Amino acid sequence: MRRPIDSLFGRLALLVVAVLLLSHFAWYALMRLERSQLQTRYAVEEATFLVDAVRQHVARTPDQPLPSRVKLVDPASPDVPAASANMPPPLARFVEDVRDRMPADTQVRVGPPGAPPMLWVRAVTDQNWIVVPVQPLRMPRSLDRTVLWLVIIFSFAVMAALFAAWALQRPLRLLAQAVARFGRGLPVPPVPERGPRELRQLTHGFNQMVQEVARTENDRAVMLAGVAHDLKTPLARLRLRAEMMDDAKTRDGVVRDVDSMTHIVEQFLLFAHDGADRSEPVEVDAQCERVVRSYRAVATSAPTVHTELNAGPSFLLPAATLDRILSNLIDNAHAYGAPPVVVATARTPQSFTLSISDSGTGIAAQDLINASRPFVRLDPARGGNGHSGLGLAIVERLVRRAGGEWEIGNHGGRGLRVLMSFPFDVLPRVATASENAW
Known part of the structure; x- marks a missing residue:
């Protein structure tokens, strides 16, 4: 039973699909990681900007109302969240990044889980806690349009790569078929010299070898057929003369030898014949x-x-x-x-x-x-x-x-x-x- 993976095209196809799959998976994982880091940096910049804006608003126009979801909370209020030491790693990194962007000794906390994400910030110079909203740090787990585009690009890449692999192995397949025909002694037409330089050189060498072998076989067949054909006439005359001998014993021996030589000549002619039946x-x-x-x-x-x-x-x-x-x-x-x-x-x-x-x-x-x-x-x-x-x-x-x-x-x-x-x-x-x- 022939296995597709044993062919050159099958192995090229498997290699191409494996490489494309690995590269696309690595690209997708890197993209998700970079997107997560970009989102974290953007959330830090946004939260820092909002806190600075609230401070400037309090300092310049304290009588004006604050924007929606932005508020000031008294430090003695029971709504102030306690400092948590068991935060998820992404959230802990976010808090550390925000703290690094703030003045020294600034307290940075995150609102209780389950509620809309809020950031609580209070510097040494702040009288109240500044509470601002922050973006969610976790990417949505459902498949998004990126995966769809990834599948489309991967499909087109696989089809293009398979076509390239087919075009690359086709000259080799033609050469392999010609070699098989040559090995069985069948006529071999010239193989088209296509493909990479090394493959063209190999095909050209094979065509030259077939031509030389055919020329040698033809010369040998012509020589053998000519010699055998020229021997038939003297053998016929020799048999005729042998049958006219008077001594029966000698006549039978000569006729038997002539018949053996005639059989050999016929074998020569049959072996030299190279035409199709x-x-x-x-x-x-x-x-x-x-x-x-x-x-x-x-x-x-x-x-x-x-x-x-x-x-x-x-x-x-x-x-x-x-x-x-x-x-x-x-x-x-x-x-x-x-x-x-x-x-x-x-x-x-x-x-x-x-x-x-x-x-x-x-x-x-x-x-x-x-x-x-x-x-x-x-x-x-x-x-x-x-x-x-x-x-x-x-x-x-x-x-x-x-x-x-x-x-x-x-x-x-x-x-x-x-x-x-x-x-x-x-x-x-x-x-x-x-x-x-x-």
């Missing part, structure tokens, strides 16, 4: 059954080929590709394995599978890595006439060209098994390519 898709189960029946009809060991076909009619492959895969693998199993040979298909949750296995001794573990390399013959098991070491290499190329993957190994100690898997998403493309060819 445009034959009509066929049902793999039905075609496997037909191929196995033909082997049973012509081979002396016909009963040793069995089938276990369970993929169903949805499993389609080009007819020529499938025939070449089956013929190479069944011939290989007959030549180097032991009966019975089993041709099996199945449907898994992710793909269709096709496997050919025999009951021989298999291949040594250290030789498995070289088994599918072209022109490699594993001695002594891979000796014999008419074999060029291309059979498994041809099968691997055909499977990858059809969009599949293959695995070669010893199957539970019962011989060699070649397991090929074809994902569901490549099968429609195979059928479409064949339809477009017509």
